[in-house]
Amino acid sequence: MQYPDGLACCGLADCAAGDCASAQKKARRNIEVMGATEGPILVTCASCYAHLKKYPELFIHDAHWQTRAEEMALRVMELSEFLENQSVRHSASGTEEEQKLRVFYHDPCHLRHETPSVDKAREQLEKTGEMEVIELPDGPRCCGQGGLFYVAHPDISAAIRDQLVQDVLALKPDVVTSTCSGCLMQWQQGLVAAGSEIKVLHLAQLLKEKNGVEFFLYQFSVIQ
Structure with missing residues (x-):
């Protein structure tokens, strides 16, 4: 189990406020940090999970970061879904x-x-x-x-x-x-x-x- 250092807020609040630049900045930081890890990315907050899965939408005009966002989004899992997919006693x-x-x-x-x-x-x-x-x-x-x-x-x-x-x-x-x-x-x-x-x-x-x-x-x- 890893708890990566350097993660930022998911950026959901920035998006809700219409501050796309700040949302993208936070997303790039999280993508870089999580890119150095392996395995599923377990998210314990449902709202953060939903926003992290939508990271590719933040970079529709930036092919490089959209590709990286898509790679990360595929690894993101919500807690209850994660438990269902694992061997839990x-x-x-x-x-x-x-x-x-x-x-x-x-x-x-x-x-x-x-x-x-x-x-x-x-x-x-x-x-x-x-x-x-x-x-x-x-x-x-x-x-x-x-x-x-x-x-x-x-x-x-x-x-x-x-x-x-x-x-x-x-x-x-x-x-x-x-x-x-x-x-x-x-x-x-x-x-x-x-x-x-x-x-x-x-x-x-x-x-x-x-x-x-x-x-x-x-x-x-x-x-x-």
Whole structure:
């Protein structure tokens, strides 16, 4: 396992703000750093993953960097997809009679809208045998964070968040999980605002703390 030094922000916020030059600068740096590594590039943030996969689009007028971006993008893997493709042992410790942990999985919008087939979080949670994934009757919804949207429109963002939190709390979850850094922060703030003590955990944290996951892996690089 490698944790490369010198990585920059993925550049998603720069793109959202229309600063293509800054986004390209960060992308070139990451491409160079990751180009010196081997194996899959594991990304633990869903939004970063979606943007890294789109790096080739940043260089549509630069054949050299577009080729390098394409080579890197082929190696990028999202966490839940990575777990599905590896030999992962879920070490169940309970019995069938014990009540399962009620888990609400919040779908990151970047995965839900751009690469829906990649998201395997529900499969990973259900494989444990110790967790029940609960769902909203109308399906997944945005939490209202949206990166710069949260900054530019905090009142609307909070309103979207609070309605979602209220509807999810009605399902009586034991824990809320996601793989997007922004979504996780939004949920933490929303549950505090609602006076709830329900935990918000990244998928990797939940699988480790509540079930125990052992990895049998070959060489890979991690972007957090």
